[in-house]
Amino acid sequence: MSLSHVRIVGSGLIGSSIGLALVQEGVAVTMVDSDPRAQALARDLVKSAPSGDPDLVILASPISTISEALKSELTSPVKSGFMDISSVKTKVKAEVSTSPLEAGRFLPSHPMAGREVGGAESARADLFRARPWILDSAGVDPDLRLAGLELISLLGAVAIEMDSRSHDEAVALLSHLPQLVASLLASQLEGADEAWLDLAGAGLRDTIRIAGSSPELWKEIVAANSSAIAPLLTRLxxxxxxxxxxxxxxxxxxxxxxxxxxxxxxxxxxxxxxxxSYTYLPIVIEDKPGQLAALFDECAKAEVNVEDLTIEHSPGQFTGLITLALSEEGAAKLSSHLQEKGWSVHVPR
Amino acid sequence: MSLSHVRIVGSGLIGSSIGLALVQEGVAVTMVDSDPRAQALARDLVKSAPSGDPDLVILASPISTISEALKSELTSPVKSGFMDISSVKTKVKAEVSTSPLEAGRFLPSHPMAGREVGGAESARADLFRARPWILDSAGVDPDLRLAGLELISLLGAVAIEMDSRSHDEAVALLSHLPQLVASLLASQLEGADEAWLDLAGAGLRDTIRIAGSSPELWKEIVAANSSAIAPLLTRLxxxxxxxxxxxxxxxxxxxxxxxxxxxxxxxxxxxxxxxxSYTYLPIVIEDKPGQLAALFDECAKAEVNVEDLTIEHSPGQFTGLITLALSEEGAAKLSSHLQEKGWSVHVPR
Structure with a gap:
């Protein structure tokens, strides 16, 4: 089969991003939302004029609303299969199993992608590019499974089969526990002396970056997966x-x-x-327009690939320290190239 | 006064970095280490031929060895003042107060800089550039205080006065607690299913980055500051x-x-x-040499300053998502510039 029309129920970050990406790939999309204003915005963003029945319905609303959304979808006869995208799989699977939907017509899935900001306004078609997308296709109709795989492939994601229980335990460890720990740690800063906070370095900043995430989104995820998180938090x-x-x-x-x-x-x-294992090459630059461009120009001239980089700044000053992660060979090549050109490069010894 | 000769006792990351920076600034340096091999390496790195008495002695050895190092320095008559650079101040101050050194001749200090790697091999002259450097100069001889301020200024750091107890409480919150939390969280990954670990995203990676730090270094810091850390860890x-x-x-x-x-x-x-508050501009690039250079070239042409950036990669694929942090005006300017040039830029809505 080949997807030609997908119906997306829920127009948040994930639903709208799927819609944008599918339309880019030539698939017609119907955006649906229980909130008429949100639905209008999503349809305006996604810009698609579908006709006929959908090949696939994606339930992309919050976990707590999935049963309701499914019930509402089933009031008219739907021939296609259903797929969800929520962060917790066992709970959703159990709820769907008590619905009137025939066994095999629901594919539990979870794209491991997101942003610290939510809503259709933050949607982007490349959100799933190169990210893992978990599928639990045990007992699922083979055609529905193929439709799911085609969708994942169109979005540039990497399909990974995993049963729902393992998925929930894996995300409890790799995503939910780190989120709670970062939030708990960041909350300890409340009430601290303001002068102290100026001393915060890159270590603290990185450790609490994800503490910026949304309470509305996370309260549902954590509560729905509390049985998998509890033993991990207990051990911690x-x-x-x-x-x-x-x-x-x-x-x-x-x-x-x-x-x-x-x-x-x-x-x-x-x-x-x-x-x-990278070799890290620290370079001091002036923090002004054109400096990064000039630096990466030199990288291109030296034909060196930058694997990763960090920028460190400090309170009250405007020089920056940029550290490039390179292969050992690349670091040797680039550092002698940069030194010839008079850059403030600090060759690792 | 003006520093012309500094004696540095301890040739680890901090001591050697101070040495390198001072020599660059025209100050003569004597590197000293209780380990003859380490001393030879440090002298070779720092390359200085001092003569006469030092103006300042910096105790840059681990906390546990400072009393011993001071005693050994005092076996010959020293006219200069002493300064330390350790991460915990009250303990060192108390130990020094029981030494034969006259009151006022010791300046407790702490440069808030470091790396996840240690030793003279990792030293770099710019380590302190734009970083805070705490001083506790209450009761300290004014000449010694000025010498300390001159040193900090030569190294490009920012001097901040703070009493030792406040310092220890501040670093317990901003540095020691985050280190322990990151280590405790990362240690929970031991024993996890290998297939799960492939799902780790940027959130987890950032949260546990500093878990790569050295146990040898940190066991001393934490134990020495345990009384300030304990109430924070208890509350957490x-x-x-x-x-x-x-x-x-x-x-x-x-x-x-x-x-x-x-x-x-x-x-x-x-x-x-x-x-x-920055505006974040996501751009999809091929992960190959020249792409970052070309991108930053466009930033320079558009005369836009990149405030910060992150690069996100994913398992098994070679496209990267680069997110630039820009001013709102800069983001508008750059995104229309990049779109004209055909870049895969995703304008925030």
């Missing part, structure tokens, strides 16, 4: 208590830091596979 | 327990996430002062 609290008891014992502290290193080393590098 | 554990009890209650979860947002908003933006 126990480990924290053990550390607290041994806080003045260097052996206890060293073991916590070492265990953290081991855990961090398990996360694969940017292209999947094993973490690559 | 209590907040975590309250969250655990209410994990399936959306109200409880929403309040934790909202408190995290409030805390994060307290951290000033990159140039100090209040956090600036």
């Amino acid at each position: 609290i126990e480990d924290s208590q053990r550390l607290l008891r041994g806080l003045s014992d260097e052996k206890v502290v060293a073991e916590v830091i070492a265990a953290g290193q081991r855990g961090r080393d398990l996360i694969p590098g940017k292209h999947g596979g094993q973490q690559r | 554990i209590e907040d975590s327990q309250r969250l655990l009890r209410g994990l399936s209650d959306e109200k409880v979860v929403a309040e934790v996430i909202a408190a995290g947002q409030r805390g994060r908003d307290l951290i000033p933006g990159k140039h100090g002062g209040q956090q600036r």
Whole structure:
């Protein structure tokens, strides 16, 4: 089969982003929202004039509204299959199983993509590009599964089969626990002396970046997956208590830091596979227009690929330290090239 | 006075970086280390041929060795003042006060700079550029204080006066607690299914980045500042327990996430002062040499200053999503410029 018309129920960040991407790929889209204003906005954004029955209905509304949305969709006869995109799969699967929908006509899925901002206004067609998209297609009608795979492929995402329970446990560990920890840590800053906060460095900033996420979105996700998160949070609290008891014992502290290193080393590098070890090349630049351009010009001239980079600034001053992550060979090539050109590059020794 | 000769006891990352920077500024430096091999390496790196007595002695060895280093320095008559650079101030101040050194001849200080890698090999002269450098000069001889201020100024750092107790409480909150939290969180990944780890996104990566830090370094810092860290870790554990009890209650979860947002908003933006609100411009690029250069070339042509940027990659694919942080005006200017040139830019709506 080939998708020609997709109906998307829910016009938030994910639903609207799917709509935008599908229309770009030549698929007709009907955007639906229980809020008439939101539906009008989404239709205006997505700009599609579909006709006939959809090949696929995507339930893209919040977890708490999925049962209701499904019931409302089923009031008229629908021939296509259904697919959802919510962050917690076992709960949704259980709810759908009690609906009048025939077994096999629902494909639970979860695109592992998002932003710290929500709503159709933040939608973008490339949101899913190169991101994992989990599918639980056990017992699902083969045609519906193929429709799901085609959708994922059109959006540039990477389909990964995983049963719903494993999915929920995986995201509890990799997404929900980190979110709660970042929020709990950031909340400790409330009431701190203002002069202290100026001392915050890149370490703290990175650690609490995702604390900027939406309470509205996350309260549902966490509550819906609380049974998978609870044992993880319990273990983290126990480990924290053990550390607290041994806080003045260097052996206890060293073991916590070492265990953290081991855990961090398990996360694969940017292209999947094993973490690559980069050579980091620090360069001091003036923080003004044109400096980054000039630097990356030199990278291109030296034919060196920048794998990653960080920019560090400091309170009250306008010089920046940019650190490029490069292959060892690239770092050697670029640093001698930059030094010839008079850049303030600090060759790692 | 003007510094002409500084003696640096301890040739790790901080001591060697100070040495490198001072020599660049025309100040003679004597590098000293209790380990003869480390001392030879540091002298080779720093390349200085000092003569006569030092104007200032910097104790740059680990906290646990400072008393010993000071005692050894005092075996020959030293006219200059002493300064340390350790991460915990009250403990060092108390230890020094029991030494034979006259009151006023010791200036406790702490440069808020570091790297996830240590040792003289990782030293760089620009390590302190634009970073805060805390001083506790109450009761310190005015000449020694001036020498300290001159040193900080030569290194390009920003001097900030703060009493030792406030310093220790501030770094407990802004540096030590985040380090422990990142390590505790990262350690939870040990034993996880390998297939799950491929799903890790930028959120998790940022949250545990500093978990890569050295256990050797951190065990001393945490143990020495345990009395300031303990109440913070205790409160964090209590907040975590309250969250655990209410994990399936959306109200409880929403309040934790909202408190995290409030805390994060307290951290000033990159140039100090209040956090600036940027407009974020997402652009999809091919992950190959020359693409970043071409992009920043366009930024320079459009005369737009890039305030910050992030690069996001995904497992198994080689396209990257680069998000530029810009002023609202800059974002409008750049996005129309880039669209004219055919870039895959996604204008925020």
